[in-house]
Amino acid sequence: MPLNPQALGQALDEDLTLHTTLCRRDAPAFQKACRSSDELVVACTQESRLFAELSEQTEGAVSLDVRPIRFVNIRETGGWGREAAMATPKMAALLAAARLPDAEPVPTVTYTSEGRLLIIGALEDAERAAGLVNDALDVTLMAVGGAGMQSRRYPVIGGDAPHLTGWLGAFDVQWTTRNPIDLDLCTRCNACIAACPEDAIGLDYQIDMDRCRSHRACVKACEAVGAINFQREPQTHSDTFDLVLDLRKTPAFSQHALPQGYTHLPGGLGDAAALQALIQLRDLVGEFEKPRFFTYKQKLCAHGRNEKVGCNACVDICSASAISSDLKRNQIVVNPNLCVGCGTCTTVCPTGALSYAYPRASEQGVKLRTLLATYAKAGGKDAALLLHSQEAGAALIGDLGRAAALDKSVRGVPARVIPLPLWHTASTGLDVWLTAFAYGASQVWVLMTGEEAPQYRDAVREQMAVAQAIVSGLGYSGRHFKLIEARDARDLMALDAELGEAPAQVVQRRASFAVQAEKRATVELAIDHLLQDSAARPRTAEAIALPAASLLGTISVNKDTCTLCLSCVSACPASALQDNAERPQLRFIEKNCVQCGLCEKTCPEKAISLQPRLLLGEQRKQLRVLNEAQPYRCIRCSKPFGTLKGIEVMLAKLGGHAMFQGEALERLKMCGDCRVVDIYSNPGETKITDM
Structure with missing residues (x-):
């Protein structure tokens, strides 16, 4: 080395x-x-x-x-491999980044656990698991079949499949009991099993009601008062637990990221991973803290307006079911106790209403600039950033480095590839990737190892397609953004080949702007720099077409159907759509548009459609008129109100109504003031209120 x-x-x-x-x-x-x-x-x-x-x-x-x-690791990431002699610039970059201060503290989320554990599963399996943790935890069993032991060492409850909600220290469990045998009163004497002629009672001490013929011999044989009662009505129960160990095949939660404090062992207790999970479970007693990984700014959120859903990207993508819709308040709600800090919601958020807090965007930007500037200062060229997770991703890169030390056919991590660990690989998006490219990176690659939710891989691919379309449209050749998938050591050769990809074209002048707290502000700074840097490159069009997942674009308005009601203006959360106080106009600033779709869904005439793109001229930042119309003038005072087309549509719709005949129909052609005057000038007529 x-x-x-x-x-x-x-x-x-x-x-x-x-x-x-x-x-x-x-x-x-x-x-x-x-x-x-x-x-x-x-x-x-x-x-x-x-x-x-x-x-x-x-x-x-x-x-x-x-x-x-x-x-900092400079050995596996660069010292071992074919290009070790050329890895000095990368080593300098990694050392420089390691000297940066830690991320500033953020608010924390606190969990408190007193060790109340619910074990769900076949009775014998649940009792065996309880025996491994009962010295540290207060155990309750919920039997779902199986055979039990003779001794009754733990509280046992039985019933229908339980409904679970919550997280570490705050699990709410609800279940309904329908079986005649109360497991908490049962003494496991087996007298009922011996007495039942239909063998309807199993060693889980529950009665199969389809086989039972109601002779009640079990009741006579049972010596525990109230343990067997066929007259017992179904009852709904609820209780709270700090921890849940689920031994069933199907977990109680359907999301990919299970709540903290919930452990699912569908394979039982027979392997080392299960025993390790039990060891970790034993330690979950006390008070625990984690960072509050996100910040939310409701004023930037494009989720909803007037109880219509616009952008639902974060709700759909969250693998922890931590984000829900609150349309009554036109916002989303993030449960910090369920959030696992993956940050994918911030990656797909078009407005930056959700942003990643630990580390903050500005801190991430400083690290990127330090890495790439130091690499270039040391003589490095064509840097490729490899974003990976702190655990599985780092371990895989270490395995590749060690393989390169032992096997000359393995390249190892190339000298130009700079690994950068993240809390989660889906926590960075378009703003970070474009900034890295503007800072001088030839490529930005994201390494995913299978620990991520499937929808996260799809989201990263979609956002990378947007980033690639932008830089390709600006004339930079090559593939600059790539998602790499490698699960374990079996994929080392494929990973080795992926990291050997040829460099793509870089910027001529490295950017110096700082990453901003607001996502779109950073995107705009990156785009402005790339527009200037690529100004001399040939362009075939005034706009770059972008994929549907883009947070940049324009809207198209069908002037034949648009009545300029301007409901879209009030629905737009980004002030991209604006009216004109002087005349009937619908105006638009393309730079502000986040492609949320609220205008499209709000328009009563269905006259609006989205068009993802990046407009390359200065017109992108300027107000332009999408539609305008001749104003309609009051037939009494000639004051303009509404639009000619809008009033004509209203007259056509209401002209056949019984309440709008004769003078009443004429009043619809008046402004609000004249309408009131006309009504009270003719007191004998039915008063029609202001429309």
Whole structure:
């Protein structure tokens, strides 16, 4: 693994000393650094635990609470492989990014668990699982078939399939009991089983009512008062639990991301993964916190207006069922307890009403700019950003690096590919990708490992298609955005081939703008930079056609059917559609349009349709008239009100109505003031209120 401390130092503006065995023979150098209050970055993740322990044991070392050690992996990501000798710019970029401060704290979500555990499953399986956790948790069993043990060591409830809602520390469970045997009163003496001539009672101590012939021999044999009662009416019960262990084949929740505190083991307790899940379950007692991963700005939300749904992207995409619609308030509601921080809702949100909070967009932008600027300063070219998850993705990249060290046929991570770990691979979208390209990245790739929900892969592909259409339409050649799928070590060779793709064309001048808190503001900055950078490239059209998932575009108005009622103006959440106080006009600013579809769904004449595109001229930022009409003038005072076409449509619709005949029909041709005057000038006539 060749290291060039002089070249790295020049890129980082530091004097660097190379230590080849820092965790062993050169440990005193590390201990000396621990005593300094300066920032401390260690370019080795394999021995992070050893370095942390060594720091704690070093006399005079600065506490890790005051000055934490930052770790970065430059070995598997670049040091091992065919191109290790060319990986110095990437190593410099990774070291520079590792020196950045941690993300600013955000509000947290708190869970409190007292260890009340409900185990759902066949009775014998539930009892066996209970035996492994009952010393740490307060266990209740819900039997759904199976045979039970003779001893009754845990509370047991039975009934129809339970209905579960909630999360860690706050699960609500509802079920209905219909069976004559009360499992909580049953002593497991088996007298009822022996007495039943139809064998209608199983070892789960529940009666098969289809086989029972009502001779009631079991009631006579049972010595536990009230344990068997055929007259018992079905009863609905509810209870709360902190944790749920579900041993059934089908989980209680249908979403991909299950609530925290809910563990589903359809395969039973027979493998190592199940035992590991039980160990983790035992630790879920106490108070726990997680970041509140999102921020929501209702004023930017295009979900609904006037109880009509426009954009429903976040509700449809959420794999945790954490987002719901509240049309009465024209907004969405995000349950922070169910949110798992995947961030896909922010990726598909066209307006930026939902934004990712940890890290914030500005912090993510600083990291991107630091990585790419340092890489370029160190002499690197054609950088490709590889966005991956912190656990499964990082492990797969590590496996590829180790494979390259052992097998010369494996390329390993190329020198130009810069891995960037994310909390979740679907948490970045068009604004981040275009910004990275504007900062000088040749390509932006997202590595997904199968842990993501299927709809997340589809959403990322769709948004990448939009990004690719923009840069291709601006004249940049090559494929700049790509989704890579690799699940485990069996896919290493395919991953190795994917990372070997040739570079795509880069910008001539790297951007310097900062990523903004507002998503669309960042998108606009990126587009403006790319328009300027690509101005000299040949263009065949004034607009770039974009895929349907685009958050950019225009609308088309059918002037033959549009009556300029302007209901679309009041429905538009982004002020893209505007009226004119001076005359009947429908005006439009294309830059503001988020393609939410509210105008299309609100229009009573169905005169509006969406057209995803990127207009390349300055007209995109300017008001333009989509439709205008001749105003209709009051027949009494000549004051303009409404449009000629609108009034004519109203007269045609109401002309045959009994209430609008003669003078009443003429009043419809008057402005509101003249209509009132005319009504009270003819008191004998029926008064028609202002339309």
